[in-house]
Amino acid sequence: MSIELIEQALLTGKWTDNIETSSPVVEIAKNVVEGAFRTALISSQARALFSIPNDAKIVDRKLNEWFNFSVSGNDVKEQELLQLTLAVACLHAFIQVNWTGPNLDVTPLDVLDIPSEISSHITDDLLRQKSIEELAYGGEPAYHLAAVPLFLRLAILLIDLPFVHCQSAPWWKLRITRIHEEILDEPFGVPSAILSDCEPLTSAIDPDQLGRLVLEEGLLEHDLGHDRAATEFFVRAARKTKLEYELTGALGKRTKFQQTDVTQLVLLAQSRQRDDDSGKEDKQSEENLQAASDTSKSLNFPETLVLNDDTLLEHTQFTSSTSIGTNARLRELDPSAQPALHPLDQCILLALCLNIKNTSPAHGLTAEQMSAYVSRVISHPRNWSIHTMALLLRSRLEANRTRTVERSTLQLQAxxxxxxxxxxxxxxxxLYIHDLLLPSKWEMEKELAKRFLSLGVVKSALEIFERLEMWEEAVLCWQSMERKDKAIALVRDLLEGRKAEADAVISRSKATASTRRQTLDAAREAKLWCLLGDVEPEHALDHYNHAWTVSKETSGRAMRSLGGYYFARGNYAEAIPCLRRGVSINPLLGRSWFVLGCAYVREEEWDGAREAFSRCVAIDDEDGESWNNLASVYLRMGETKTDGKDQIPKESETGDSTADETSQGIPFANKMLAFHALKQGLKFSYDNWRMWSNYMIVAMDVGELAEACRALGRVVEERSIKDGAACVDDDVLDRLVDAVTRAPANPSDASESGNAQNAVTNPNEGHGLLRRVSDLFDRIILPRVSSPRIFRARARLLTWQGRWEDAINAYLEAYRNGAAGSIEKGETDVEKWKEGVREVEEIVDVLRNFGPRVEGFKWRLQARSIIRTFMGRTKDFEDEPEWPRLVDLLEEIRKED
Known part of the structure; x- marks a missing residue:
């Protein structure tokens, strides 16, 4: 018996003829691979493994105490293989009935070997209740209407056994963990060993198997919200299977009335040639595709609805047989007739498509990019589950467009x-269910209900939510219809036993409230009490505390609700311990960490705030707000942290300017951490001018003047229309000009080596900063706003460059925008006039000093004109003591002629 070949067959879902089926265990494995789960699970070997002792008290114990899975007999390898095979059978039976269909032909009672003496005590309802209770994890309840949850629980118990000879057990543990995550209300962190234990497999499997493993590791990271890590896994998976792909453009048409060909997005992709019967698969695929195009429905694949729009074409019609891609091999592909992809490569493309959405901004280009990936997969149906996933993604992409929303909803319904x-x-x-993010039946129906809700079909959405017993969404439906009384009554009926949650409960007993309460597992009941607290804010505190008590202090939802309750009322000291307990139960919820960090900030507990916002950005490194808050926390901390854990900076909850925080008392290391935090956060909050303002101040403080220059430009771009010249921080602008003009104007003199090239190596001073500051003036500030101080700063920079005529013009612009240039006849403000006198004296000094350096420039005439004009407008001030200064100045200019 070759364990390796059997394990490979279980992993790939394909049985090979070179495996001998002489052993009963091998026969069971073959049945599992072929989907005959009933035959496998009711076999004598399986029933022996699932034998329950004759003990009436067994029903009060946990399920792991029901079975004796210890290895018996001499053939340890065969026993391990049996345990692994039955774990796979239980897992796939659970997936079949809850994910892929069709309905299952075996029940948990068929599988268990129950002594007749206690058979009356062990019912389907008991098995369901115990399984759902034990599948709750980290304070997060499992979906209580999941069919045959005992099978998933058995799969977990079996895969947790020690395996020595079955090398693929860690891979199956990864798969089981992913399915377990899917049935919880919120994602929960998994042990790092889940991924690390799979590493030894990477050297013992072929490229397709290796690509499949890497893909599934990426899907787990995706489920946990680690989008960047997931993307890296997906790209590695494509590399392992040698999938070539490129998103490029080709000439084509998208509408029926389009006359001119324009470049359309297209994904060029090609699988490597494999040694198996790929030719046969390709031929079958083409036949299926032809059948689908002729009848709009393939017999072997989900129904693909046509668009039937009067303007949009069903598919982009590419009129060019070539593309503009950079990959020479892919450039030879005809965009309208690309070869069929291997199903595993299709799975990789769909995973990459998902991460385009998660790692890109929400704009039209993202949807177009995703559509190109989906279209490439839909064009060649190769597998039922893969095609279902592709159609689901297309339905999601079309949900927000008026011309496609009808097909989107109908396709989801189909x-x-x-x-x-x-x-x-x-x-x-x-076959490929573990390589896709195909949602469960209830999640797909939930998505359909939400689609109805977005279209305003509230009643249909409510019916689905109530049938799925998703009471939180049902309550939101009632609230959207302004029927708060109905929402409260619904939750109270559930808690008090007047409304049962499942048909099985109704048939068993709904006579008394006490019986009803016994059927509710602790996690579910705690969630309902939290929900009641949400809809009855006047009694929320009591309900949340009761939820915590009911759950025996295990409900993360109860603690998060309590923390939010105290935080909303400004009781931060009470909110902090509640939120800390909530995140200790489930540390994967970034929003809870964020609120906790804000509470710490209000209490000025900077170490706690730093930890909380660090966890926020560790969970989601694209959370710009948390990066900003982290930076603010660093600027408030009194001492440098050098424990090696704070290489990622954090932000403050307000987002206000941190100029007042960058004092001399803040350690430089903390300022640098704040700088790097803001720099990271701005990648994901590019339009947040407050963050740019904070970044500008901190950058100036740590000497990163080039970045301060860039930040000032972004603030001006965002705020100039609303604030005018006030959007420019004049102090920062002057400091930037000073940093340039401190260096010698001659580049050779500015370098110790005398080499002019070396003078521009430092981007934060002198000639290295000159280009950025000049661009700031010419491209960003002056086309938008103007003020005397801005023009003076510009003039100082031009003076340093020796551009005398431009410098004079800049000073003249500063004069015209100042008090002297804007003063009118009849002015009565003496102080403003005195300021004007000083400005006249200054501009005359500028003309006297720089005028002679400009060939052909009649500076004296310009100076006399300025003085006469000012004196003519302000004759009412002739009695002021400063007036003779103007007369003397005019006379001096005349004498210099």
Whole structure:
């Protein structure tokens, strides 16, 4: 018996003829691969493993105490293989009934070997209740209407056993963990060993298997919200399978009435040639595609609805057989007739498509990019589950466009309706299920209900939510209809037993409230009490505390709700311990960490705030607000932290300017951490002018003047229309000009080596900063705003450059925008006039000093004109003591002629 070949067959879902089926365990493995789960799970070997002792008290114990999974007999390898095979059978049976369909033909009672003496005590309802309770993890309840949850619980118990000979057990643990995450209300962090234990497998499997493993690791990271790490895994998976792909453009048409060909986005992709029967698959794929195009429905794949729009084409019509891509091999592909991709490569493209959405801003280009990936997969149906996922993604992309929203909703409805059908085999549906992010049945129906809700079809959405017993969403529906009384009554009926949650409960007992309460597992009941607190804010505190008590102090939701309650009322000292307990139960929820950090800031507990915002950016490194808050916290901390844990900076909850925080008392290391934090956060909050302002001040403080220059430019771009010249921080602008003009004007003199090239190596001073500051004036500030101080700063820079005529013009612009240039006849403000006198004296000095350096410039005439004009406008001030100064100045200019 070759364990390696059997394990490979289980992993790939394909049985090979060179595996001998002489052993009963091997026969069970073959049945599992072929989707015959009933045959595998009711076999004598399986029932022996799932044998329950004859003990009436067993029903009060946890499920792991029901079974004796210890290895018996001499053949340890065979026993391990049996345990692994049955774990796979239980997992796939659970997936079949909850994800892919069709309906399952085996029940938990069929599988368990129950002594007749206690058979009356062990019912389907008991098994469901215990399984759902034990599947709750980290204070997050499992979805209580998941079918046959015992199978998932058994799969977890079996895969947690020690495996010595079955090398693929860590991979199956990864797969089971992903499915377990899917049935929880909120994602929960998994042990790092889940991924690290799979590392030894990477050297013992072929390229496709290796690509599949890397892809599934990336999908787990995606489930946990680690989008950047997930993207790296997906790209590695494509590299392992040698999938070549490129998003490029080709001439084509998108509408029926388009006359001119324009460049359209297209994804060029090509799989490597494999040694298996790919030719046969390609031929079958082409036949399926032809059938789909002829009848709009393929017998072996989900129904693909046509658009039937009077303007948009069903598909982009590419009129060019070549593209503008950079990959020479892909450039040879015809965009309208690309070859079919291997199904695994299709899975990788769909995963990459998902991460385009998660790692890009929400704008039209993102949707167009995703559409190119989806279209490339939809064009060649190869597998039932893959095609379902592609259609689901297309439905999501089309949900926000008026011309496609109808097909989007109908397609989603068709995908929901197809689940119970038997239009394809169980083995085909499960073949690539672990390589996709295909949602469960209830999640897909929930998505459909939300789609109805977005279209205003509230009643239909409410019916789905109530059927799925998703009470939180049902309450939101009632609230959207302004029926708060209905929302409260719904939750109270559930808690008090007047409304049962499942048909099984109704048939069993709904006579008394006490019986009802016994059927509610602790996590579910705690969630309902929290929900009641949400809709009854006047009694929220009591309800949240009761939820915490009911859950036996395990409900993360209860603690998060309590923390939010205290925070909203300004009771930060009470909010902090609640939120800390909440994040200790489930540390993956970034929003809870963020609120905790804000509470710490209000209490001026900077170490706690630093930790909280650090966790925020560790969970989501694209959270610009948390980066900003982290930076603010660093600027408030009294001492440098050098424990090696704070290489990532954090932000402050307000986003206000931190100019007053960058004092001399702040350690330089903290300022640098704040600088790097703001720099990281601005990648994801590019339009947040407050963050740019903070970044500008901190950059000036740490000597990063080039970045301060860039930040000042962004503030001006964002605020100039509303604030005018006030958007320019004049002090920062003057300091930038000073940093340039401190250096010798001659580049050779500015370098110790005498080499002019070396003078521009430092971007934060002198000639290295000159280009940025000049660009700041010419391209950003002066085309938008003007003020005397801005023109004077510009003039100082031009003076340093020796551009005398331009410098004079800048000073003249400063004069015209100042008090002297704008003063009118009849002015009565003496102080303003005195300021004007000083400005006249200054501009005359500028003309006297720089005028002679400009050939052909009649500076004396310009100076006399300025003085006469000013004196003519302000004759009412002739009695002021400063007036003779103007007369003397005019006389001096005349004498110099």
């Amino acid at each position: 995908l929901v309706d197809q689940m119970p059908t038997a239009d394809s085999s169980v083995s085909e549906r499960l």
